[in-house]
Amino acid sequence: MGRSKPLALARIFTLAASVAAPGLVHAADLLPPPPMPLPPPPVEIGGSWYLRGDVGVGILDLRKTVVEDVSTPRVPYKYTAIEDHVGDQAFVGVGVGYQYNPWLRFDVTGEYRTQAEWRFLAEDRSYDTRGGYNLTTGKFSSVVGLANGYVDLGNWYGITPFVGAGVGFAHHMFGGVTDQGQGTYAGGLGYGRAKDNTNFAWAAHxxxxxxxxxxxKLELAYRYLNMGEAETGVVGCLPSCALKTVYRAKELESHDIKLGMRWMFGAPVVTAAYEPPPPPMPMAPLVRKY
Structure with a gap:
């Protein structure tokens, strides 16, 4: 009788363990699967460099044309300006830049600007006479180089407003200058040789x-561009005379409307496609038979 009690207890414990085992297995099945590893980060190729191209039109203006007599001996030219006009230019440009951070970038640009018509009509008062006029015309084209900085002002649905400034040079190529006498000077004719000159330029964007x-990225922008002055060659009479004159179109300003594009080399490029591993298969429950 004393030996039967331990045997009975052992059988009770064995039966309890067999009943609880399937429940433990099912509980293990309810545990969440382990977290899947993250995909590799995108790889940036080329840093933040970009190429750019621009086309546009510039509406030109000038403060005034200054006329200087360079004769020997010098004869001061006294005149009253009647018409002082400069035409417009179209332009095309290229450049290279660097996106320093999400809101600050820099670039260096160069552009060619087509020929602009220049026209200057004045009454000659050098000899205290009236009714003698000189109509001087010519054309100049320009090459402009600028180093620019821009601040991007946020982003709304892919659109980013920006402002900027630039400094550099403007190289003007003046040619085709003629001087025609009108009024009491009718029949007079002068000619000026071509001349190039380079001066400081600056811009606001x-x-x-x-x-x-x-x-x-595409751009639509306004630019104020100050190109300094353009200067003619020495204008003399035909067939010849002692009078020689130089014309300087001062403070050439251009109000530019331009379309541009920027091709970024630093956009994220994802490496090989990532496929997560399959989830682990659930374990079959352990079943015991008695």
Whole structure:
């Protein structure tokens, strides 16, 4: 009788363990699967460099044309300006830049600007006479180089407003200058040789850019461009005379409207496609038979 009690207890414990085992297995099945590893981060190729291209039109203006007599001996030219006009230019440009951070970027640009018509009509008062006029005309084209900085002012649905400024040079190529006498000077004719001159230029920018893709951005912008002065060669009489004159178109200003594009080399490029591993298969419950 004393030996039967321990045997009975052992059988009770064995039966309890067999009943609880399937429950433990099912509880293990309810545990969440282990977290899947993260995909590799995107790889940036080329840093934040970009190429840019621009086309546009510039509406030109000038403060005034200054006329200087360079004869020997010098004869001061006294005149009253009647018409002082400069035409417009179209331009095309290219450049390279660097996106320093999400809101600050820099670039260096160069552009060619087409020929602009220049026209200056004045009454000659050098000899205290009236009714003698000189109509001087010519054309100049320009090459402009600028180093620019821009501040991007946030982003709304892919559109980013920006402002900027630039400094550089403007190289003017003046040619085709003729001087025609009118009024009491009718029949007089003068001619000026071509001349190039280079001077300081500066600009102020404002516009909008739109991200077409992570790599391609389009721009619509306004630019104020101050190109200094353009200078003619020495204008003399034909066939010859002692009078020689130089014309300087001072403070050439251009109000530019331009379309541009920027091709970014630093947009994220994802490495090989990532496929997560399959989840672990659930374990079959342990079943015991008695």
């Amino acid at each position: 404002a516009g909008l850019s739109y991200a077409v893709t992570p790599n391609l």
